[in-house]
Amino acid sequence: MRAKLAVYWTGSCGGCDVSFLELGPGLLDVLSQVEIVFWPALVDAKRQDLERLPPRSIDITLVNGVLRTEENAEMVALLREKSRFLGAYGACAHLGGVPALANQGNGILEAVFGPGFRPAPPFPEAPEDTPPDLLPEALPLDEVVPVDFVVPGCPPPAGLIARFFEAALSGGLQPGQVFAEEKALCEECPRVREERRISRVLRPHEVLPDPEKCLLDQGMVCLGPVTRGGCEASCPKAGMPCTGCLGPTPKAGDPALALLSALASLVRAGEEGEAAFPEENRILDGLVDPIGTLYKYAFAKYGRPLRRLARRREEVRA
Amino acid sequence: MSEFEPKVVAFLCRWCASAGADLAGTSRLPYPPNAIPIRVNCSGRVEPQWVVEALKAGADGVLIGGCHPGDCHYVAGNYKTRRRVYLLRKVLAELGIESERVRLEWISATEGARFAQVMAEFVAALKRLGPLHGNGGAR
Numbered sequence: 396m397r398a399k400l401a402v403y404w405t406g407s408c409g410g411c412d413v414s415f416l417e418l419g420p421g422l423l424d425v426l427s428q429v430e431i432v433f434w435p436a437l438v439d440a441k442r443q444d445l446e447r448l449p450p451r452s453i454d455i456t457l458v459n460g461v462l463r464t465e466e467n468a469e470m471v472a473l474l475r476e477k478s479r480f481l482g483a484y485g486a487c488a489h490l491g492g493v494p495a496l497a498n499q500g501n502g503i504l505e506a507v508f509g510p511g512f513r514p515a516p517p518f519p520e521a522p523e524d525t526p527p528d529l530l531p532e533a534l535p536l537d538e539v540v541p542v543d544f545v546v547p548g549c550p551p552p553a554g555l556i557a558r559f560f561e562a563a564l565s566g567g568l569q570p571g572q573v574f575a576e577e578k579a580l581c582e583e584c585p586r587v588r589e590e591r592r593i594s595r596v597l598r599p600h601e602v603l604p605d606p607e608k609c610l611l612d613q614g615m616v617c618l619g620p621v622t623r624g625g626c627e628a629s630c631p632k633a634g635m636p637c638t639g640c641l642g643p644t645p646k647a648g649d650p651a652l653a654l655l656s657a658l659a660s661l662v663r664a665g666e667e668g669e670a671a672f673p674e675e676n677r678i679l680d681g682l683v684d685p686i687g688t689l690y691k692y693a694f695a696k697y698g699r700p701l702r703r704l705a706r707r708r709e710e711v712r713a
Numbered sequence: 714m715s716e717f718e719p720k721v722v723a724f725l726c727r728w729c730a731s732a733g734a735d736l737a738g739t740s741r742l743p744y745p746p747n748a749i750p751i752r753v754n755c756s757g758r759v760e761p762q763w764v765v766e767a768l769k770a771g772a773d774g775v776l777i778g779g780c781h782p783g784d785c786h787y788v789a790g791n792y793k794t795r796r797r798v799y800l801l802r803k804v805l806a807e808l809g810i811e812s813e814r815v816r817l818e819w820i821s822a823t824e825g826a827r828f829a830q831v832m833a834e835f836v837a838a839l840k841r842l843g844p845l846h847g848n849g850g851a852r
Binding site for chain 2: 672
């Protein structure tokens with residue numbers, strides 16, 4: 396019997412839905428073993444169709460995207476009820492992803508429309524249709540429903556998608572499974588580490604990196620040391636620093652703080668000592684936008700608790 | 714309501730700052746008793762994650778005490794910590810947490826008076842900033 400599969404998108408760019416094509420001919424094998432019961436990007440099925448399904452009748456559900464609206468939250472709760480296994484697919488569902496960087500501000504509408512922004516008064520007659528309300532914050536999937544497994548990445552790389560389907564379609568899905576390595580990306584990166592000290596911190600557009608040497612050694616902020624392997628270091632191989640889309644290794648904890656710690660220990664302005672402090676600070680100032688760089692995908696999961704604390708204080712003061 | 718008493722977590726290095734704190738005690742120097750001291754072998758061992766964990770868990774401020782430049786028992790641990798704290802304070806400021814809540818001080822084993830002074834200054838500064846956590850330090 397074919398496994399019943401659902402794929403749903405919430406606050407998503409659509410890249411995760413496209414990523415399945417990366418399987419190439421392997422996609423045909425997968426499709427021959429599944430029955431698609433719900434997948435808005437591919438087949439016509441509406442919320443009512445989903446509501447009619449008996450509980451736990453979908454074998455595997457993959458959710459991609461961040462949770463941004465009330466409707467997103469309702470839909471994933473509905474999918475949770477109808478699914479035996481529900482997983483986060485891609486960095487947004489897993490960690491909040493890039494759209495969750497919006498949590499830095501005090502509300503997305505104020506940030507876009509300015510401090511004087513007020514919602515329009517409601518229409519006197521109930522409109523036929525209205526967009527769903529925004530959630531106060533952009534959330535990863537597991538903040539709203541229990542998540543059984545994770546296929547990480549932005550989007551998930553082909554090898555990990557294949558590994559996931561292999562496990563899922565042979566009945567080998569384990570609760571809590573993350574389809575990526577526990578070891579850091581550096582383990583599979585072919586670049587050579589040498590210097591272990593850096594005298595500048597650069598953004599990708601500021602340097603044409605040496606093809607062989609470690610990008611971190613060259614002053615690029617590469618999240619490889621704190622990020623799970625599993626992508627075969629595809630970005631570093633192409634001369635771009637890892638931005639951490641597979642999420643932190645279990646040992647790294649908060650990826651931004653872990654990388655910050657590593658980066659700071661590598662920085663040198665000549666001989667270490669009091670005389671070098673100002674120049675060291677100047678080098679460290681090369682890390683512009685530390686939140687966007689270090690928490691690119693994981694802000695909702697790791698940076699948000701402190702941001703929340705600060706926001707509550709701002710509210711108390713106001 | 715009683716006055717807000719900030720909670721401080723103090724990571725003190727074994728060779729300098731912690732010995733300095735001991736000296737403040739054995740010298741009977743009065744200083745605000747707001748800190749929970751945690752002795753570490755070197756200020757260079759203090760991970761930014763510990764500092765943030767302390768703030769999340771209820772501390773209003775975190776003090777890191779290390780050896781003066783040139784005095785680190787492990788040669789360069791205090792320099793690493795200085796750079797880490799420099800970046801960490803930037804991150805905290807971007808998140809909306811006052812960077813003054815994380816303080817790095819050089820305190821030698823002979824500077825009991827300096828430890829007492831640092832504690833007094835830090836606690837006063839935190840009182841001016843107010844509580845980090847909503848409950849306002851109500852006990």
